[in-house]
Amino acid sequence: MKDLNKQFSLILLYALLFQGLYAVEIEFNADKTLLDSKKEILELEGNVSLKYQALIFEADKIFFDKKNDMFSGNELKFSSLDNFFYGAANIVEFSKTKLTLKEVEFSTCPCEEKIWWIESDEVSFNNEEKIVSSINSKIVVQGNTLAYLRKANFPISSERKSGILLPEIAINERSGLDIKVPVYINLRENLDLTIEPRIMTQRGYGLTNELRYLGKNHNGFFNSSFLQDDKESFQVLETDNLRWSFNFLHQQRLNKSTFFETNTSSTSDPFYLTDLGGFMSGLSRTLYLPQQASLSYFKKDFSMRLDLNSFKLTNPLAVNQFQRLPGLKLNYFFNKNNFKLVLNSDIAYFNKGGSFRNNEKESLSRVLFNPKASYLYNQKNYFLESSISLLYQFKNHQGNKNTELSPLFELNNSLKFFKLSKTTKIILEPYINVAFSDQKKIINKLKIDSGLRFNPFKHKQQFGSLFLSNQKDIMIGTKLTHTDKANNHFKFEIAKLSTLGQKILFIEEKRIDLPEPFSLKLKYKTNNGIIFKSHLSLDSKNNFNLTSNSISLNFNKYKILIGHYFARNIEIYNLNNNSLEQKKINSFEFSASVHLAKNWSGGFKFINDLEQKKNVNSVLSIDYENKGMVVGLAYMKSLELDWVSILENDTFKDYHKDRFRLFFELKGLGSIGKPKESYLKRRNL
Structure with a gap:
């Protein structure tokens, strides 16, 4: 034996002692090294740390056998360089590309305690693919065996790897026992695919998949699902048992000013989402499915957008609605010395569609021009914005031509009063907003809006371009915000909407009296996580x-x-x-x-x-x-x-x-x- 008593690189050691044999890239540190040149065994002792490719081994004593290309030791601990994968083994065999561990247990649990681990007779590590292959393994959770695996593959880094993911199991009255087993396929660094075979005991079998991709200037995904549905209640409504859905989204930057986007989805029948839900289709439960595409161009003071805006209505009783097929928007902006000029134009062709059952056909073309000029005056705590706009519309509906010109005047006034101290900040802002347009009683005018509106509370009411030109509104209100030293926030707003005359909407000769509410909003948020919100809206007329x-x-x-x-x-x-x-x-x-x-x-x-x-x-x-x-x-x-x-x-x-x-x-x-x-x-x- 020869006592080296010095830290060496094993690469250098082989170059000196085993000439003609290949050098394996293994680096080590140890307090003491002993070499038996006849048996070609190197003994490492005392705080041994050994690095082989992407793994680090630690032990009190390790025996390195050059003849058999292996090293061994009791309670030989190992971990990957990022500590994602770790464990212990008794015997390690190696080659240039492969490492085999015997009598091994390992885990990828991000925990210090021994909560779950995998025990295997043999584990092979392929450094090129960065995966672990195990033979005769069992998953142990807190000392109890959860499952046996004859052969299995596991990732040894946080990078995405192809393989079978853990299944998802559910029970519900419509589908019975519902089992899906996702299979993840990592095609490239920027491309992956997930396939989910599915069995539902009260329905049949199906398949869901998701393809995702990402590039330097583009990204997107494609979801699809198929179901062979044997449920009798569905067969009463639809004759085709093969049901499907898909959703495709693609976004791309063509250059620094031009962008393209498409988002399209559909289902085989109107009951697909309401019957099976988003969990089967990969789509969100929604009232309509978009089928859109747009090409946009932006400059500092100009923008252009060419778009197709279609949809599929998921309500089985819905009737066809106008779809924008296609449309072109041109916008020009000018802003100087608090004066702003905006020129908006829109040319579009509309055709009714979107329903699964309704066959009503109707077409319409429209030209819209909407110039708007505004001036902003701001002096100390006084804010005034005045604007005037014109809305010109030309419509050709089934050969019936109509022209409208609707002016609109808006005036927004507000005052801001501040009170600042070392402990509080108070802002009081009373305001008066006025909007006037010409009075026209419009009956049987068409609703032309390809983006279906469902929310009367969240979206601001629109006039002229959507329903009618009939507006004489005055909004009077006050906002109050208070913040104290402890970072408690209080917001309060009170407002009243009033109309000179009547606020009426006519659709299909039906009269709708629109509310003129008194509104109150309050929000109080403390620094310890308590939030109180209150909203009140009253309208005595309606x-x-x-x-x-x-x-x-x-x-x-x-x-x-x-x-x-x-x-x-x-x-x-x-x-x-x-x-x-x-x-x-x-x-x-x-x-x-x-x-x-x-x-x-x-x-x-x-x-x-x-x-x-x-x-x-x-x-x-x-x-x-x-x-x-x-x-x-x-x-x-x-x-x-x-x-x-x-x-x-x-x-x-x-x-x-x-x-x-x-x-x-x-x-x-x-x-x-x-x-x-x-x-x-x-x-x-």
Whole structure:
């Protein structure tokens, strides 16, 4: 034996002692090294650290056998360079491209405790592909064997790798036992594909896939789904059992000023989303599916947009609506010394379509020109903006030509008063906004808008270009904001809309009296996570009332939301029945996410219809979580749609009468199902 007692690189060692043999790139550090040149065995002892390709091995003693290209040691610990993959082995065999570990256990859990791991007779590491292949393995969770795997592959870095992901399992009354097994395929660094075979015991079998791509100047995805549906209730409505959906989105920058975008989706039948929900189709539950494409060009003072704006209506009883096929918008901007000039023009051709069942055909062409000039005056705490615009429209509807010219004058006045001190900041802003247009009683005018509007609360009412030229409005109000030293915020606004004359809308010879409400909004937010919101809108003329109040508590151990929403005499024009309808909403919501114990948390949400005196939406969930795993169970029951979400937030929940959901995650490996947060919060369109 020869005592070297010095740190060496094994590459240099082989070059000196084993001439003619290939050098393997292994680097080591040790307190003591002993070499047996006859047996070609190197003994490393004391704080041994050995680096082989992307792995680092550590032990008190390691024996390196050159004849058999292997090293061994008791409790030989290893980890990848990024600490994503780690474990222990007794025997290690190596070559230039492959490393084999025997009698090994490993994990990718981001935890210090030994929560879950994989025990294998043999594990092979391929450095080129950065994957681990194991033989005769078992997954152990907190000392209990969860599953046996004869052969399996695992990634050894946080980079995306192809393979079978953990399945998702659900039970609901419409589909029965629902199992899907996603398969992820990493085609390139910027291209991947996920395929999900699916079996539903009460329906049949299906397939969902998602293709994603990303380039320097472009990105997009393509989702599609297929279902061989054997459910008898569906066959009463549709004769074709093969059901499908797709969604394609592509965005691209052609140069620094030109952009292209397309977003198109469709389904085989109008019941696809309402029947199966977004969880099957990969699409959000929505009232219409977009089929759009646009080419946009931007400069400092000019913009141009060529677009196609079509859609597919998901309501099976919906009638055809006007679609923009195609349109061209030209806009010019000029701004100097508080004077602004905007020239907007729009040339478009409209054709009715979008319905699955309705065959009504109608076409229309329109030319629109809308110049607007405005001047801004700002002196100390006084703000004045005045503007005048003209709206010229030429329409050719089925050979009937019509020309309109509608002027509009707007005047916005406001004062801002500030009070600043070391402890508080107060801003008071009273305002008066005036809008006048010529008075024209327009009956039987066509609604021309390819972007369907569903939200009367969120979107500002439009006149002239959408429905009519009839406006003499005065809005008087005051805003107040208060912030204290502790960073508590208080916002308050009160306003009254008044009209000189009558605020009336005519559609298909039906008269709609538009509200002139008195409105009040209040929001108070504390620095410790308490938020109170209140909104009140009253209109005595139409007996239209709307109020919403909510309080949310956001603390470390629990989050609670309590809310009430009331709306009376919401006027809805039913295109199917050609009639006006009134709807009343009176709902109470109570939701919470609570930390129950050290590793336990739960959540619930109840939406109660106070008119029907019953819960229309309910969610219950419970989770167990530690540093290495999460186990959760959720139960959902829905009797009808969440109308508050639709009207106020543009959200549309998946509608399921009864459904159980299981969530299980081994951190660092994968998960089954969705966490409770997916069901407790409202999802955006």
